[in-house]
Amino acid sequence: ENIIEIKGIKKCFDAFVAVEDFNLEVKKGEFVTFLGPSGCGKTTMLRMIAGFELPTEGHILLNGKDISSLPPNKRPINTVFQRYALFPHLNVFENIAFGLKMKIVEVTYKNKNGDTIIRKEKLSRTVIREKVKRALEIVDLEGFEKRDISTLSGGQQQRIAIARAIVNEPEILLLDEPLGALDLKMRKEMQLELKSMHEKLGITFIYVTHDQEEALTMSDKVVVMSDGMIQQVGTPEAIYNEPNNVFVADFIGESNIFDGKMYGNKMVHFCGAEFTCMDDLPVGSDVDVVVRPEDVEMTTMEKGQIKGTVRSVIFKGMHYEIAVQSGDNEILIKSTKSAVIGELIGLNIEPDGIHVIHSQTNINVYDGTLTAIDKVSF
Ligand code: ADP
Ligand code: MG
Numbered sequence: 001e002n003i004i005e006i007k008g009i010k011k012c013f014d015a016f017v018a019v020e021d022f023n024l025e026v027k028k029g030e031f032v033t034f035l036g037p038s039g040c041g042k043t044t045m046l047r048m049i050a051g052f053e054l055p056t057e058g059h060i061l062l063n064g065k066d067i068s069s070l071p072p073n074k075r076p077i078n079t080v081f082q083r084y085a086l087f088p089h090l091n092v093f094e095n096i097a098f099g100l101k102m103k104i105v106e107v108t109y110k111n112k113n114g115d116t117i118i119r120k121e122k123l124s125r126t127v128i129r130e131k132v133k134r135a136l137e138i139v140d141l142e143g144f145e146k147r148d149i150s151t152l153s154g155g156q157q158q159r160i161a162i163a164r165a166i167v168n169e170p171e172i173l174l175l176d177e178p179l180g181a182l183d184l185k186m187r188k189e190m191q192l193e194l195k196s197m198h199e200k201l202g203i204t205f206i207y208v209t210h211d212q213e214e215a216l217t218m219s220d221k222v223v224v225m226s227d228g229m230i231q232q233v234g235t236p237e238a239i240y241n242e243p244n245n246v247f248v249a250d251f252i253g254e255s256n257i258f259d260g261k262m263y264g265n266k267m268v269h270f271c272g273a274e275f276t277c278m279d280d281l282p283v284g285s286d287v288d289v290v291v292r293p294e295d296v297e298m299t300t301m302e303k304g305q306i307k308g309t310v311r312s313v314i315f316k317g318m319h320y321e322i323a324v325q326s327g328d329n330e331i332l333i334k335s336t337k338s339a340v341i342g343e344l345i346g347l348n349i350e351p352d353g354i355h356v357i358h359s360q361t362n363i364n365v366y367d368g369t370l371t372a373i374d375k376v377s378f
Helices: 042-050 092-102 125-138 154-166 184-201 212-218 236-241 246-251
Strands: 002-013 016-027 031-035 057-062 077-080 104-110 116-122 172-176 204-209 221-226 229-234 256-263 267-270 273-277 286-291 296-299 306-315 320-326 329-335 344-349 354-358 373-377
Touching: 002 042, 002 204, 016 042, 016 204, 016 229, 031 042, 031 212, 042 077, 042 172, 042 204, 077 154, 092 125, 092 154, 125 154, 125 184, 154 184, 184 204, 184 212, 204 212, 212 236, 221 236, 221 246, 229 236, 229 246, 246 256, 246 286, 246 354, 256 329, 267 286, 296 329, 306 329, 320 344
Parallel strands: 031 204, 031 221, 077 172, 172 204
Antiparallel strands: 002 016, 002 057, 104 116, 221 229, 256 267, 256 286, 267 273, 273 373, 286 354, 296 344, 306 320, 306 344, 320 329, 354 373
């Protein structure tokens, strides 16, 4: 069941196109992440969902209804920003309760004659106290009600900001680089906690980050963006293992990207070796060949499909990062085995580790038109 449908969204700031041709469906309860480099339009798209910006073209549907004309406070959507935007002069309880105290609810009564009367009322203090207590439990800060904001660490302040955003039970929580201000250790911890909060709450999260590792760790679905456009939508595994184009392959994880050429009967040629490709591509067409460093295996020169000279070896703890020169190409390898600089070695690539991305010559790979992927077999 889709909670959000984004249809043909375009957003211009004067002549500048910040978001274009944006189509996406988000399922109820999903954890979706917009991932892309700084300036690619993530925040702009999020602000349109929240209602802080209006689209130039297109529609956003919430539970099947167009919400374009609804102001932000009428949408069942809250946002957590990178800068927590807490009120420094209010304590934790007052920060979280702030929105609840403003909230007007309709309460139904029966009078002496048995007539039904509907009255508009503020939430009672008991209800507010109970809701704040629950929100603090969810962010793992029980009993922090009376603390001053200034006495809290960055991580704790961000949790308070999250508590404030969930206290009135929105259907969707938008999070715009919420961990950006935290140090690495705290960020890793909060990633896992946010994921468990998402499970506890059962509401839909739309998360924005430029950090690919964060996106892969947390999301059910990743939306990779560049230059205002979606490059690929998929599970973290699909985005990593089956990149749609060179941009995605390069942005997510590390990749070797080689120039290749199709020739003969389903053959692709790169790094001085040739491989059989399962799909027919026009003879002579230029292709980009994407190979993950962990999918390259070192062997003796005689046994290698590709031959080269070891240029550098760096110890990384879990593995070695080894650069091998083969003709004009430098091939990056991640291996548990070390190698000797200057040695002539052979390399083999697992069939699953080779992606041939078909490009027509001179088409800019960033424009999202290059999407054909073909697995290669030997
Ligand atoms: P991201 O969040 O991915 O870093 P943004 O959505 O903030 O990117 O910005 C996308 C592009 O739109 C940037 O080039 C930015 O300068 C531009 N932009 C964003 N908001 C405005 C605005 N209010 N007026 C003009 N340009 C804007
Ligand atoms: Mg942003």
